[in-house]
Amino acid sequence: MKNTLLLSNLMFLLFACSATNGNHLANDDLNNDLSYCDAQIHRALSELGDTERMPRNILNNQTAWNLVDVSITDWTVGFWSGILWYDYENTQNEYIKRQAIRFTELLQPLTKEPAYDHDLGFQIFCSYGNAFRLTGDEKYKQLILNAADTLATLFNPKVGTILSWPREVKPRNWPHNTIIDNLINLEMLFWAAKNGGDEKLYDLALKHAETTMKYHFRDDGGCYHVAVYDTVDGHFIKGVTHQGYADSSLWARGQAWAIYGYTMVYRETGDKKFLRFAEKLADLYLSRLPENEYVPYWDFDAPHIPGEPRDASAAAITASALMELSQLEDNQDKAVEYLTKAQKMLVELSTEKYRSRDKKPSFLLHSTGHFPAGTEIDASIVYADYYYIEALTRLKRHAL
Numbered sequence: 001m002k003n004t005l006l007l008s009n010l011m012f013l014l015f016a017c018s019a020t021n022g023n024h025l026a027n028d029d030l031n032n033d034l035s036y037c038d039a040q041i042h043r044a045l046s047e048l049g050d051t052e053r054m055p056r057n058i059l060n061n062q063t064a065w066n067l068v069d070v071s072i073t074d075w076t077v078g079f080w081s082g083i084l085w086y087d088y089e090n091t092q093n094e095y096i097k098r099q100a101i102r103f104t105e106l107l108q109p110l111t112k113e114p115a116y117d118h119d120l121g122f123q124i125f126c127s128y129g130n131a132f133r134l135t136g137d138e139k140y141k142q143l144i145l146n147a148a149d150t151l152a153t154l155f156n157p158k159v160g161t162i163l164s165w166p167r168e169v170k171p172r173n174w175p176h177n178t179i180i181d182n183l184i185n186l187e188m189l190f191w192a193a194k195n196g197g198d199e200k201l202y203d204l205a206l207k208h209a210e211t212t213m214k215y216h217f218r219d220d221g222g223c224y225h226v227a228v229y230d231t232v233d234g235h236f237i238k239g240v241t242h243q244g245y246a247d248s249s250l251w252a253r254g255q256a257w258a259i260y261g262y263t264m265v266y267r268e269t270g271d272k273k274f275l276r277f278a279e280k281l282a283d284l285y286l287s288r289l290p291e292n293e294y295v296p297y298w299d300f301d302a303p304h305i306p307g308e309p310r311d312a313s314a315a316a317i318t319a320s321a322l323m324e325l326s327q328l329e330d331n332q333d334k335a336v337e338y339l340t341k342a343q344k345m346l347v348e349l350s351t352e353k354y355r356s357r358d359k360k361p362s363f364l365l366h367s368t369g370h371f372p373a374g375t376e377i378d379a380s381i382v383y384a385d386y387y388y389i390e391a392l393t394r395l396k397r398h399a400l
Contacts, residue, residue: 025346027399029350030392030395033350034091034393034396037388037392038093038096040362041084041087044362045099048065053070054068054079054382055080055362056074056076056382057381057382058379060379070106072120075117076382078124079126079127079383079386081103081106081130082130082390083389084100084103085100085104086389086390089130090396104127104131110123111124111143111146112146115153116166117154117166118151118154118165118179118182119181119185120147120150120188121184121186121187124144125185125187125188125191126386129144141195141196144195145195148188148191148193148197149192149197158232158233159178159229159234160207160208160211160234161208162182162185162204163177165177174228175228175229176234177227178208178226179227179242180212180225180254182208182212183257183258183260184257184260186265187268189201189202190202190205190264190265190268193205206269209265209274213273215227217258221281222255222284223254223281224254225241225243225244225251226240227239243370243373245371245372249299249300249302250288250299250300251300253298253368255281256314256318262277262281263321264324265278267324267328272330275330278325279325282321285318286341290306294315295310295311295345295354296314296315297309298311299371309371310367310368310378312367312388313364313367313387315345316384316388317383318342318345319345319346319388319391322339322341322345323338323339323395326338326339342395345391346391349388354366364388365378365380366378367379369381
């Protein structure tokens with residue numbers, strides 16, 4: 001109750017002063033931002049027609065969504081329906097709800113396949129998780145439980161984590177690899193354990209979080225993209241990058257996943273060690289941002305800053321994470337700082353520089369997908385839009 005009252009007072013003060021402070025979103029600005037998202041969604045739906053494929057990206061020189069087949073091999077396929085569910089939550093528009101149901105139910109085959117990799121959580125919980133949250137439809141609940149059981153088959157008890165990429169075991173000699181992104185998929189396991197699934201899923205998710213906290217981070221709180229473990233005795237072999245600049249660099253989206261992940265783990269467990277760790281990760285990220293700017297370069301240690309691409313997706317993920325972290329805080333100063341910084345990120349993402357506006361049917365420009373591979377650089381990417389509307393929705397919920 002104390003934390004709830006603290007947050008309510010904090011939100012009132014921030015919104016009260018926001019009319020004269022460009023660092024915060026006023027109520028009117030927040031409503032305008034959500035209306036912008038709704039307008040972009042309607043435009044996208046009009047252009048998509050009756051397709052059964054999912055939007056993934058719009059490259060720098062393009063003006064329409066590139067679509068991908070609904071496949072267990074594409075980790076992004078659950079984000080579009082998740083975007084629609086958030087829009088429905090904010091608008092209560094029945095047309096949007098019908099579209100959300102249609103695109104969500106296209107993903108059902110993924111719940112019946114053997115585990116391909118850790119991304120099943122992204123694919124199913126961003127889509128069916130939001131669908132069940134907003135409709136209470138029991139058929140959605142069962143599909144989430146099925147997916148959680150499937151994801152759990154990738155857990156290695158000798159290591160204490162989920163195998164992220166089975167396909168990379170032999171090509172890269174990564175016997176048991178776990179990527180930082182995997183933290184986000186633990187939410188589906190925690191949820192399943194509390195909503196009729198096997199209670200052991202909770203223990204599995206907790207163990208993954210603890211093992212990752214022990215081995216996946218450097219002393220300053222910076223994370224590796226990939227942690228490689230031995231499968232015989234489970235010992236940690238090395239930490240490496242895959243999408244970052246270097247093994248020892250601070251890849252922006254990876255750190256964003258880490259902040260988001262440990263904030264969620266604290267919410268699910270109530271264990272203060274995860275709260276303190278989330279603070280450490282967030283404080284490092286915030287300390288490395290360019291002065292008076294809130295959208296990072298794709299890697300904080302990339303060699304050609306300020307000539308490097310930005311990553312709006314990292315800012316959107318972090319803004320959403322900090323929104324929640326501020327609500328969970330037991331430290332008033334931290335709560336104020338994180339909420340303020342989350343709003344500043346959203347303000348910057350909502351400027352002409354980062355909004356697609358009439359150029360493209362997405363929300364945001366200037367995300368970086370996989371810089372080392374030369375893919376999705378300076379692009380609009382569906383998961384950036386997902387976490388942007390999630391962050392705005394979280395702000396709206398707690399501003400009321």
